[in-house]
Amino acid sequence: MNTAVLVLENGQVFTGRAWGAVGETLGEAVFCTAMTGYQETLTDPSYHRQIVVATAPQIGNTGWNTEDGESTGSAGSADETGDSGKIWVAGYAVRNPTRRVSNWRATTSLDDELVRQGIVGIAGIDTRTVVRILRDHGSMKAGVFSGAALADHDELISRVRNQPSMKGANLAGEVTTDSGYVVEPAGETRFTVAALDLGIKTNTPRMFAERGVRVHVLPSSVDLATIRDLDADGVFLSNGPGDPATADAMVNLTREVLGENIPLFGICFGNQILGRALGRNTYKMKFGHRGINIPVIDHATGKVSITAQNHGFALEGEAGEEFDTDFGRARVSHVCANDGTVEGVELLSGRAFSVQYHPEAAAGPHDAAYLFDKFVTLLEGDRAQGTRA
Numbered sequence: 001m002n003t004a005v006l007v008l009e010n011g012q013v014f015t016g017r018a019w020g021a022v023g024e025t026l027g028e029a030v031f032c033t034a035m036t037g038y039q040e041t042l043t044d045p046s047y048h049r050q051i052v053v054a055t056a057p058q059i060g061n062t063g064w065n066t067e068d069g070e071s072t073g074s075a076g077s078a079d080e081t082g083d084s085g086k087i088w089v090a091g092y093a094v095r096n097p098t099r100r101v102s103n104w105r106a107t108t109s110l111d112d113e114l115v116r117q118g119i120v121g122i123a124g125i126d127t128r129t130v131v132r133i134l135r136d137h138g139s140m141k142a143g144v145f146s147g148a149a150l151a152d153h154d155e156l157i158s159r160v161r162n163q164p165s166m167k168g169a170n171l172a173g174e175v176t177t178d179s180g181y182v183v184e185p186a187g188e189t190r191f192t193v194a195a196l197d198l199g200i201k202t203n204t205p206r207m208f209a210e211r212g213v214r215v216h217v218l219p220s221s222v223d224l225a226t227i228r229d230l231d232a233d234g235v236f237l238s239n240g241p242g243d244p245a246t247a248d249a250m251v252n253l254t255r256e257v258l259g260e261n262i263p264l265f266g267i268c269f270g271n272q273i274l275g276r277a278l279g280r281n282t283y284k285m286k287f288g289h290r291g292i293n294i295p296v297i298d299h300a301t302g303k304v305s306i307t308a309q310n311h312g313f314a315l316e317g318e319a320g321e322e323f324d325t326d327f328g329r330a331r332v333s334h335v336c337a338n339d340g341t342v343e344g345v346e347l348l349s350g351r352a353f354s355v356q357y358h359p360e361a362a363a364g365p366h367d368a369a370y371l372f373d374k375f376v377t378l379l380e381g382d383r384a385q386g387t388r389a
Helices: 038-042 110-116 127-137 153-161 203-209 224-230 248-259 269-277 370-385
Strands: 003-008 013-020 024-032 050-054 091-093 120-123 140-146 181-183 191-196 213-218 234-237 264-267 282-298 304-315 322-325 328-336 342-347 352-355
Touching: 003 120, 003 127, 003 153, 013 091, 013 110, 013 153, 024 091, 024 127, 024 153, 024 282, 024 304, 038 050, 050 127, 050 140, 091 140, 120 140, 140 153, 181 203, 191 203, 191 224, 191 370, 203 213, 213 224, 224 248, 234 248, 234 269, 234 370, 248 264, 248 269, 264 269, 264 370, 269 282, 269 304, 269 342, 269 352, 282 342, 304 342, 328 352, 352 370
Parallel strands: 024 050, 050 091, 091 120, 191 213, 191 234, 234 264, 264 352
Antiparallel strands: 003 013, 003 140, 013 120, 024 140, 181 213, 282 304, 282 328, 322 328, 328 342, 342 352
16 A cells, blocks of 8 residues: 555644555645535636545545536647546545446546546545544645655645645636637527636536527636627626635726626626625635535525535625625625625626626536526626617
8 A cells, every 4th residue: 555644734644545646735625525526626726726625435436537527728628638627626635435436427437537637645534534623723734745755744744834825826827718718509699708717617608608608718817808809798707716815907807897887797706806896805714615515595585505615715794785886886695504604796786796606516506507597687688778789
């Protein structure tokens, strides 16, 4: 057995066996409560620079396939294997990796894919204990070490502590598309949306395409002139990694879009960007929300949706709070039923709204898919009223 260790910033060390690639990886240790959808989790760009600890005790049952990846790779194209399966997590820690793959779509095992993509992992540790530590003390710097990267514990702890913090990390530019790409609807094109790629998942443009929307996925460095040149009916702000407090350029662009009265919809990181554009502050959460089973309350209807989430930062605010902005009155539209965290904001005019969770359901429940319909309805209203040609 090749020994591997998971080292936490607080000095605790967990010894297991090497799984996936052998070597060293550093990142922020976080935990994900999803029981299914590990492929979508691993390929979500929002997990960039994070070591994911799985709460589900057994991982890998369905292997790895060429259909369920959620990252597009460079320039919005598939990676060299021909699928959209670039793994973005820095490392993966699990209790019990399955010994046999059982799924008709599988093309390889998860272990083999981790090796192929050079993702250092660890198996055979008590992940329940690790998760309790992260819940009690918060997400923290960590590292996984195996093979030649192993050293005495003091040296490994020093390597972990000397890495950059997630707070203050500007990461959207590291995961965004290089030059942009277009996702066409299967049928007639009803609208055109400019999607700012801050770490977008592949299913998001697909959800728009199913509703007759042509999606221009644009780099995070895009300017308002490019959006104008596209004659976009609306703008979408995607999910993504890093600290939203570093995203001043994206916030300024969002303010310009709002100033142009262009309809806007954001999710996850996009929710934090819209919130900042409306004058709200953000903060780093103790351990964040990561999973596909998190309840959110919509204050307009009182309805609770079970949602997929992946975020370690959040907007400041209270449930149902209304506040003034440079673009009219706004309110906190959604909160987490578990802890009251802000899960959505909107302009009372209806021109812009966002949610903290992932309504594209990759992986996760479909409760929030109606938000894509809500945005399309907004675009329809604009066209009917002649607000935008």
